[in-house]
Amino acid sequence: GPSRGNPVFQLAAEYGLLGEKELSEENQLVETGGHVGLPSVSYASSGARVSLQLVAEMATLFYGLIDQTREFLHAAETPVPSVGEYLKKEIGQHVTGWTEDEETRKLKLAVLNSFFNLECCVSGTHSMDLVALAPFGEYTVLPGLDCTFSKGYQGLTNCMMASLPEDTVVFEKAVKTIHWNGSFQEAAFPGETFPVSVECEDGDRFPVHHVIVTVPLGFLKERLDTFFDPPLPAEKAEAIRKIGFGTNNKIFLEFEEPFWEPDCQLIQLVWDDTSPLEDAAPALQDAWFRKLIGFVVLPAFASVHVLCGFIAGLESEFMETLSDEEVLLCLTQVLRRMTGNPQLPAPKSVLRSRWHSAPYTRGSYSYVAVGSTGGDLDLLAQPLPADGAGAQLQILFAGEATHRTFYSTTHGALLSGWREADRLLSLWAPQVQQPRPRL
Ligand SMILES: Cc1cc2nc3c(=O)[nH]c(=O)nc-3n(C[C@H](O)[C@H](O)[C@H](O)COP(=O)(O)OP(=O)(O)OC[C@H]3O[C@@H](n4cnc5c(N)ncnc54)[C@H](O)[C@@H]3O)c2cc1C
Known part of the structure; x- marks a missing residue:
């Protein structure tokens, strides 16, 4: 949600990192509700195109149900524990009213399955069955049409760091344990004692009064037993175990020539024989790619044509174990089958994230899991x-995992x-006015 209420958007705007279109009122006012727009084209695994009218009909049903989950916000009891189970229960009821032929009904379910895969990417989870229903509506989506910075996110952090004295930020310095x-x-401060000592993997130690821990929840989950000395209080450790943290990866494919139409923005992939109402779990090596939602078409830059695929869950984690060639x-x-063109030229290169394998991340971002x-x-x-x-x-x-309504985001x-x-400022200089309004 890039709009005035988003501090990342505000900063990027102040630093001049956004273009005219991104800054326009029109872009900022778009209420996406967190839902991805309709695809420009939808390919089925039969090689046929799916009617966009049918896709739109299923999108209306799916996102209508997603919006309906807000009803359960703060409810003492929910009909089922998870968002996934709720969606499936409701869809099951809708299906009984479908009057089309068997083939169309199956296709509708396959399209819905693709929306489930997409929602897994949005929530960074393997399955919507893992995402708690009651708190789901607490997640807040800001208005604004998604945009990117021309020099990537690092352009923003570079600007932010430019105002800091040199060497304030140390890179490649992994922390092993926080005592x-x-x-x-500390020799440099004789006579002074510090309650905290940050021990690094290279053996360096930093005695300090305060430390702000911002390591990802995935890392915290994995290193819970060794990262804090003494260990965290039981209820804090329990919260870390309970909050969900899954995987969502991007796969960029670069093509010599685009095979998509010039105005194409989103390519949806639909696997004909799938249904959210059936719990099929084929072996990962045979079917990991069925979790791929499709591809976002990145704006063409010079003569570079790139698609960005998204894939979540265990299938995404399995993908990380494969080589680029595989x-x-x-x-x-997959693309040859979906487009019905066995001659479709192969991409000339692939680049992907591997957030689950990354030792200092161990996943992508958090969600409120069933039980939390x-x-x-x-x-x-x-x-x-x-x-x-x-x-x-x-x-x-x-x-991000510490922000109750903006978890999983950069603004969170x-x-x-x-x-x-601010908490530290209030401790050290309570009389100092906070300079910036906070959300
Ligand atoms: C595929 C994908 C798409 C996304 N899309 C969006 C989007 O469109 N909009 C949006 O707002 N957000 C998006 N996000 C989410 C966003 O990137 C994250 O929520 C955000 O980066 C989290 O910031 P953070 O500071 O909490 O954690 P991180 O950015 O993960 O930073 C934590 C840092 O801690 C470091 N670290 C870990 N362990 C140690 C250690 N032991 N010692 C020292 N350093 C350590 C890590 O290396 C890392 O640099 C997306 C994320 C993914 C994966």
């Missing part, structure tokens, strides 16, 4: 020590960082 509730000394070959076969609530995100955000006894605010927590991450910076 807290201690009494550490992914390229497999997706070439928005309260767990707030709990994760609480500084330590929890009782405020002894030295205050030793460990503070920021990062940014706001959470400001929130913790």
